[in-house]
Amino acid sequence: xxxxxxxxxxxGLTLRLAGTTMVLLLVLCTPLAWWLAHTPSRxxxxxxxxxxxxxxLPPTVIGFYLLVTLGxxxxxxxxxxWLGLGTLxxxxxxxxxxxxxxxxxxxxxxxxxxxxxxxxRPLEAxxxxxxxxxxxxxxxxxxxxxxxxxxxxxLSFAHTVGEFGVVLMLGGNIPGVTRVVSVQIYDHVEALxxxxxxxxxxGMVLFSFVVLLxxxxxxxxxxxxxx
Numbered sequence: 424x425x426x427x428x429x430x431x432x433x434x435g436l437t438l439r440l441a442g443t444t445m446v447l448l449l450v451l452c453t454p455l456a457w458w459l460a461h462t463p464s465r466x467x468x469x470x471x472x473x474x475x476x477x478x479x480l481p482p483t484v485i486g487f488y489l490l491v492t493l494g495x496x497x498x499x500x501x502x503x504x505w506l507g508l509g510t511l512x513x514x515x516x517x518x519x520x521x522x523x524x525x526x527x528x529x530x531x532x533x534x535x536x537x538x539x540x541x542x543x544r545p546l547e548a549x550x551x552x553x554x555x556x557x558x559x560x561x562x563x564x565x566x567x568x569x570x571x572x573x574x575x576x577x578l579s580f581a582h583t584v585g586e587f588g589v590v591l592m593l594g595g596n597i598p599g600v601t602r603v604v605s606v607q608i609y610d611h612v613e614a615l616x617x618x619x620x621x622x623x624x625x626g627m628v629l630f631s632f633v634v635l636l637x638x639x640x641x642x643x644x645x646x647x648x649x650x
Contacts, residue, residue: 433604448523456530499511513593574641
């Protein structure tokens with residue numbers, strides 16, 4: 424069998440982390456993306472810059488500051504301890520928090536572009552027929568922005584699967600708790616277990632190819648429907 428029990432545990436944990444992150448990002452980023460797409464506020468530029476920061480910051484920088492902030496002496500760490508939740512670093516939910524921040528732009532930006540592409544005309548037409556703001560959002564905006572949601576879901580899931588720096592800094596290397604596929608590959612290489620590393624790394628390459636192919640097919644289908 425090409426995968427050991429430790430490899431399978433890492434794969435399962437990675438899929439669980441990516442799935443949880445994807446769902447939470449779609450829920451949390453939808454209102455943020457809608458606001459960025461329509462607000463005339465002067466805060467739009469700074470907020471967009473903050474959202475895009477994970478694209479340019481080294482993952483270890485993000486992981487380090489999250490470790491400090493969520494640690495026992497950090498403000499959020501003290502808050503979670505006050506709530507009786509303990510501290511989040513070196514736990515699965517600590518990885519989820521890190522993944523939400525690290526993959527944030529990969530969910531927000533496709534959703535924002537999809538909302539901007541709708542334009543104001545369909546929403547204004549619905550308003551003239553008596554549809555309220557929430558009705559217009561759920562019956563007009565969300566269905567028309569479906570390609571953006573598909574792209575955001577695929578990108579945020581795939582980006583979370585490929586994490587290394589953030590998860591290693593924030594979660595360490597605890598088997599069955601925080602050891603994801605990227606860390607498992609690193610462990611194999613350190614132990615000179617290149618065959619096992621090849622299997623996992625090859626799976627990551629295949630997964631990445633399928634993701635990119637799926638995105639291209641989705642975009643082609645969307646363009647053909649528009650035309």
